């Protein structure tokens with residue numbers, strides 16, 4: 098298990114937000130590649146990292162299935178594997194930029210990363226168990242456990258568990274993964290095996306996966322009723338509390354960083370990343386005047402799978418003083434990032450155009 102102090106001291110790119118359980122923020126972008134190295138990838142844990150012996154680890158698949166099965170790591174690795182690039186973004190990424198910073202892990206821009214995940218498509222694993230026709234949802238459980246933080250918590254310890262609707266779990270890109278960027282998963286990122294649900298906030302990508310249960314009713318566990326939920330207004334009804342699912346369209350500025358000093362009259366490359374739940378991006382724009390005028394940025398990496406795209410725009414600031422940089426992504430279906438955070442989302446789903454204050458000297 099990685100020592101959190103060593104982590105923070107070994108790289109200025111990492112900030113330990115909570116030591117126990119370990120929660121680490123990263124400097125979200127590698128300017129040379131859309132892929133974030135494992136050692137520069139954020140870590141979000143609710144409970145202590147479990148110690149798992151990969152040789153005796155099993156994945157149990159049961160519930161509404163015809164043949165409950167138990168697979169070893171060897172069984173999984175004997176199946177045809179695939180690799181898929183995708184962004185993992187914590188649903189609270191950017192919380193520090195909300196007014197009156199709310200409770201929760203104090204994430205800046207670094208609770209997001211993009212990696213290449215290798216594993217077996219979940220649907221191939223499910224096919225071996227044979228889902229019953231009335232299965233509607235799958236519950237994924239990790240080996241980690243403890244008493245959760247918020248009120249409305251159960252009296253006894255729980256395991257980290259989250260459900261995903263059946264139609265999503267059958268998509269070919271949803272993986273039971275054992276590798277990140279071509280290396281075995283580290284303990285922080287869920288070794289030996291984790292779920293990867295591309296296009297969804299990473300709350301659904303359950304680490305240290307040990308159990309999958311097919312169910313015939315909605316699952317109402319802690320991590321989708323107390324935490325990771327928001328108020329939605331649907332069909333003219335009273336607001337409903339619903340679980341966080343798909344990633345919202347978003348862009349972030351990686352450079353310049355907050356409060357950076359920039360020389361007047363010199364070129365400054367503004368760069369960052371943009372991503373969606375799967376709908377292709379149409380473009381990214383940058384503003385240096387609080388959103389009054391916008392300039393088109395150029396993409397520096399191709400549209401691929403659920404990976405983020407790098408972009409840049411070259412700025413030559415003239416006016417000395419304080420400036421505010423903002424980026425705004427749009428997709429090919431006409432969506433654009435909003436100017437304001439939606440308060441119904443509380444401290445989650447932070448997709449508005451964030452201001453990065455800089456000083457031109």
Ligand code: MTE
Nearest residue numbers: 139140141142143187239257286302303304
């Ligand atoms: N899986 C387990 N078993 N336990 C957890 O605490 N945290 C979830 C998800 N999967 C979590 C988990 C959340 S909230 C996030 S944002 C991602 O893992 C973070 O993945 P990472 O730590 O590999 O970046």
